[in-house]
Amino acid sequence: MKRYAYYQSCINESMTKEVDRSIDLWQKDLGIEMVKMHESACCGGSNLDFVSPKHFALVNARNIALAEKQGLDLVVSCNTCLMTIRTAKKKLDESVELKREVNEILGKEGLEYRGTSQVRHLLWVLIDDVGLDTIRKKVKTPLSKLRIAPFYGCHILRPSSVLGKDDPLEPTSLDLLLDALGGKSIPYEHKNRCCGFHTLLVAEEESLNVAAEALREAMEAKADCIVTPCPLCHTVLDGYQAKALRQSGLRGSIPVFHLSEVVGLALGYSERQLGIRRHIVTV
Amino acid sequence: MSDTTIQHHVESRDVTFRVHRFNPQVDSKPYFDDYTIKLEKGITVLRALNYIKEHVDSTVTFRAFCQAGICGSCAMRINGISKLACTTQVWDELDRSRETGIIRIEPLRNLPLIKDLVVEMDPLVGKMKKHSNWVDSRMPEDEWGKKEFLISEKEFLTYDKATDCILCASCVSECTILRAHQEYVSPAVLLKSYRMNVDSRDGIHDQRLAGLVKDHGVWDCTHCYRCQETCVKHIPIMDAIHGIREDAIERRGTKDTSGARHAEAFMDDIAKKGKLVEATLPIRTNGIAWTVKNLLPMAFKMVLKRRTPPPPPLVKASKGIDALRKEFREMTGHVTKDHQKKSGE
Numbered sequence: 001m002k003r004y005a006y007y008q009s010c011i012n013e014s015m016t017k018e019v020d021r022s023i024d025l026w027q028k029d030l031g032i033e034m035v036k037m038h039e040s041a042c043c044g045g046s047n048l049d050f051v052s053p054k055h056f057a058l059v060n061a062r063n064i065a066l067a068e069k070q071g072l073d074l075v076v077s078c079n080t081c082l083m084t085i086r087t088a089k090k091k092l093d094e095s096v097e098l099k100r101e102v103n104e105i106l107g108k109e110g111l112e113y114r115g116t117s118q119v120r121h122l123l124w125v126l127i128d129d130v131g132l133d134t135i136r137k138k139v140k141t142p143l144s145k146l147r148i149a150p151f152y153g154c155h156i157l158r159p160s161s162v163l164g165k166d167d168p169l170e171p172t173s174l175d176l177l178l179d180a181l182g183g184k185s186i187p188y189e190h191k192n193r194c195c196g197f198h199t200l201l202v203a204e205e206e207s208l209n210v211a212a213e214a215l216r217e218a219m220e221a222k223a224d225c226i227v228t229p230c231p232l233c234h235t236v237l238d239g240y241q242a243k244a245l246r247q248s249g250l251r252g253s254i255p256v257f258h259l260s261e262v263v264g265l266a267l268g269y270s271e272r273q274l275g276i277r278r279h280i281v282t283v
Numbered sequence: 284m285s286d287t288t289i290q291h292h293v294e295s296r297d298v299t300f301r302v303h304r305f306n307p308q309v310d311s312k313p314y315f316d317d318y319t320i321k322l323e324k325g326i327t328v329l330r331a332l333n334y335i336k337e338h339v340d341s342t343v344t345f346r347a348f349c350q351a352g353i354c355g356s357c358a359m360r361i362n363g364i365s366k367l368a369c370t371t372q373v374w375d376e377l378d379r380s381r382e383t384g385i386i387r388i389e390p391l392r393n394l395p396l397i398k399d400l401v402v403e404m405d406p407l408v409g410k411m412k413k414h415s416n417w418v419d420s421r422m423p424e425d426e427w428g429k430k431e432f433l434i435s436e437k438e439f440l441t442y443d444k445a446t447d448c449i450l451c452a453s454c455v456s457e458c459t460i461l462r463a464h465q466e467y468v469s470p471a472v473l474l475k476s477y478r479m480n481v482d483s484r485d486g487i488h489d490q491r492l493a494g495l496v497k498d499h500g501v502w503d504c505t506h507c508y509r510c511q512e513t514c515v516k517h518i519p520i521m522d523a524i525h526g527i528r529e530d531a532i533e534r535r536g537t538k539d540t541s542g543a544r545h546a547e548a549f550m551d552d553i554a555k556k557g558k559l560v561e562a563t564l565p566i567r568t569n570g571i572a573w574t575v576k577n578l579l580p581m582a583f584k585m586v587l588k589r590r591t592p593p594p595p596p597l598v599k600a601s602k603g604i605d606a607l608r609k610e611f612r613e614m615t616g617h618v619t620k621d622h623q624k625k626s627g628e
Contacts, residue, residue: 010558010559010561011559011561013558014559014561014562014592014593014598015561015585015590015591015592016590038601038602039601039602039603040557040601041553041557041558041601041607042549042552042553042557042558042559044549044550044553045549045559046506047545047546047549047550048546048549048550048553049525050525050526050528050529050532050546051529051532051546051547051549051550052550052614052618053529054614054617054618054621055550055553055611055614055615055618058610058611058614059553059607059611062607062610101617105610105613105614106610108606108609108610109603109606109610154506154507154508154509155506155508158507158508158509158511158512159508159511159512159519159521160512161519168508168512169364169512169513170379187381189363193459193507193509194459194505194507194509196459196463196505197505198505198506199460199502199503199504199505201541201545201564201565201568201569202502202503202541202542202545202568203460203464203499203502203503203505204577205463205464206460206463206464206467206503206505207463207505209462209463209464210459210460210462210463210505213462213463239581239585239590240581243581277588278588278589278590279588280584280585280588280590
């Protein structure tokens with residue numbers, strides 16, 4: 001059983017609880033254990049870095065140091081947490097002064113940021129550590145009837161100088177996983193584009209236009225559903241779906257699944273067990 | 284059997300360019316023309332387009348000049364991504380093509396189309412003028428031309444990368460928010476604005492900043508990083524956008540725009556609870572009236588699905604919050620000292 005320090009994203013603790021609930025269900029089936037980090041703090045959600053770069057470095061150095069104390073890699077299931085914590089790690093690893101300043105403060109709590117733990121997305125762990133062949137063998141209910149529109153979201157891809165796992169404009173990792181789960185992923189332009197989440201409260205009209213474009217393309221490509229590895233993308237594409245489509249004069253609806261839910265479905269868990277009925281768009 | 288030591292073999296093949304066509308004087312809507320030509324490996328997309336124009340169809344219209352990645356004229360979407368035709372290898376694009384042997388050539392997005400692959404740059408230039416994308420010199424006019432206005436190398440390094448911008452508009456074409464609203468300031472203008480605002484010779488910093496924080500300004504960027512990822516000069520454009528935001532919060536506080544208030548809420552919540560209190564985030568960003576009008580109908584659906592974020596008293600602070608609060612306060616002391624040092628310089 002390979003263990004990971006599991007970083008609990010704010011949104012998964014409040015609005016998208018089904019993400020952690022589904023991971024809890026199937027993690028042992030795939031030989032992994034996500035050890036929840038109860039002492040970690042909000043990463044700053046791609047906002048704290050320009051309010052106060054030094055507090056941003058401190059909070060995320062502490063988050064990573066908590067994982068390092070356990071000797072585990074830090075795993076997240078939210079794209080923006082991934083990008084944010086990795087951005088902080090890059091800054092800390094590139095600046096001896098910043099690392100020293102932060103460690104002077106963390107030292108009083110018995111913590112030290114060393115830079116030894118990697119910061120990874122759940123999707124990457126499934127592909128690189130569990131392996132697609134293993135996942136294929138564990139599938140009980142292949143997603144073979146589904147035409148799936150994969151929606152990567154931005155912060156698992158870009159900036160590539162911080163993420164660096166997939167091609168930032170031509171990604172494949174989610175497609176590969178969906179294939180291993182027996183699903184058919186369909187091509188459409190918006191799959192590597194933005195959901196609009198980060199301006200939802202600042203420029204709502206623009207954000208909903210962005211979301212509507214993604215939904216329209218997925219529906220026009222005759223997808224049965226959208227799958228995303230990011231709960232923020234899910235919140236827009238599912239929670240704001242009706243509003244976004246209405247604003248753009250579009251009709252119809254399309255279910256949106258979390259990555260962790262489709263893994264659960266393929267491993268034989270029910271919609272009720274996985275919390276899928278909590279979605280706003282009826283599945 | 285050929286002797287490879289003396290024969291020089293050049294790889295060549297037929298390549299089809301599927302080119303976007305539109306002449307507003309004749310066509311009711313855009314269409315695509317396919318041009319198949321035999322090419323050798325090593326040729327750029329621009330050279331291929333020049334060949335098509337000279338030998339196959341002289342009506343194909345595109346902009347190009349320097350052929351060396353300097354002037355920025357030949358930016359276009361090649362296989363869906365905005366880039367310079369003159370620095371893009373045909374063979375690289377063949378690897379990226381969705382349809383074997385076919386390279387798709389389209390005009391930039393988010394700018395009005397003039398003809399085929401040529402777009403109107405005036406909207407971008409207009410925004411650059413609106414935000415005074417030049418150094419408005421602090422030097423008195425009667426001293427102009429009589430002495431140099433020097434900057435330190437240390438200062439130059441803060442905007443060295445930003446000066447690499449060649450205004451090709453690839454970032455403009457790829458911008459998510461510009462596609463959603465044409466009034467958005469655009470990444471290129473934010474980059475230039477940042478570059479001018481950190482230049483010590485400039486005298487209109489506060490005025491320029493005040494314009495950038497208005498509607499359709501710097502706070503509308505949705506952090507998708509497409510501008511940065513597709514920049515043909517590899518400029519970290521998001522650093523400039525974040526730089527303007529940091530500057531805006533430092534100099535103007537967080538009260539004048541919803542974007543700044545939104546960002547500040549993260550800082551407050553982490554300092555108090557170690558996690559975000561999402562239930563009140565819309566109110567703290569936009570006020571009660573906006574929240575009731577915009578989010579109340581959706582809130583009912585969310586209640587039914589038990590999807591509402593918990594109210595503030597029910598958001599449990601992170602375990603070990605006392606230590607975090609103490610550390611946060613200590614870092615606040617460091618930041619205060621930094622600001623004092625900076626303002627004393």
